[in-house]
Amino acid sequence: xxxxxxxxxxxxxxxxxxxxxxxxxxxxxxxxxxxxxxxxxxxxxxxxxxxxxxxxxxxxxxxxxxxxxxxxxxxxxxxxxxxxxxxxxxxxxxxxxxxxxxxxxxxxxxxxxxxxxxxxxxxxxxxxxxxxxxxxxxxxxxxxxxxxxxxxxxxxxxxxxxxxx
Numbered sequence: 001x002x003x004x005x006x007x008x009x010x011x012x013x014x015x016x017x018x019x020x021x022x023x024x025x026x027x028x029x030x031x032x033x034x035x036x037x038x039x040x041x042x043x044x045x046x047x048x049x050x051x052x053x054x055x056x057x058x059x060x061x062x063x064x065x066x067x068x069x070x071x072x073x074x075x076x077x078x079x080x081x082x083x084x085x086x087x088x089x090x091x092x093x094x095x096x097x098x099x100x101x102x103x104x105x106x107x108x109x110x111x112x113x114x115x116x117x118x119x120x121x122x123x124x125x126x127x128x129x130x131x132x133x134x135x136x137x138x139x140x141x142x143x144x145x146x147x148x149x150x151x152x153x154x155x156x157x158x159x160x161x162x163x164x165x
Contacts, residue, residue, distance in 0.1 A: 016139070026113040034109045035079070041109055043072045044102055047082055052095040054087075081105055 001009075027038055036044070039062075046061055047053050059069040073096055076082040081102035087093035098106075121129060140146065 023113060026110075029110060030112075034105050036105065036109070038112065038114075040072055040076055041106075041112060042114075043069070043076060043096075044081060044098065044106055045112075047096050048098045048103065048106055052085070052097045054093055054095055058096065076102070 023038075030036055030038060030041060034041070042062065043058060046058060055066055055069050055073060058073070059066045062069065073082060073084070077084060080099055082096050082098055084094045085097055087095050121132070124132070
């Protein structure tokens with residue numbers, strides 16, 4: 001391997017570590033500020049945006065399993081930030097709604113890391129966006145991360161392999 005290839009490899013590993021470190025620091029800051037994980041904050045944001053949402057719709061929007069959403073909602077219910085309420089249209093369905101405490105917690109939450117990313121991403125030209133997505137997908141493939149349960153939430157912590165159909 002050439003010296004240039006070694007330097008590029010080191011640079012790529014440093015960049016990956018910086019990304020991981022940024023997500024770790026954000027998660028710690030978020031926990032300190034409002035006592036939530038980034039994934040819990042995202043659930044709270046989605047529920048707040050939609051007023052009322054089913055766990056299935058949450059799982060679909062976040063790109064995670066219903067079991068993952070159920071665990072996240074359980075934790076938010078335990079903190080009094082969301083409630084499970086029977087659907088007015090179909091009593092067999094349960095919807096998740098934000099409580100007054102949940103609204104307050106959202107107002108006090110720091111700007112989410114992924115929101116910063118989204119703002120910068122949208123400022124990029126279309127070709128840059130496509131190139132970045134392709135590169136990130138390639139990195140995920142290189143790390144054998146195709147089958148990991150992942151949502152568009154920049155976070156660290158427990159990640160599970162998704163179930164194969």
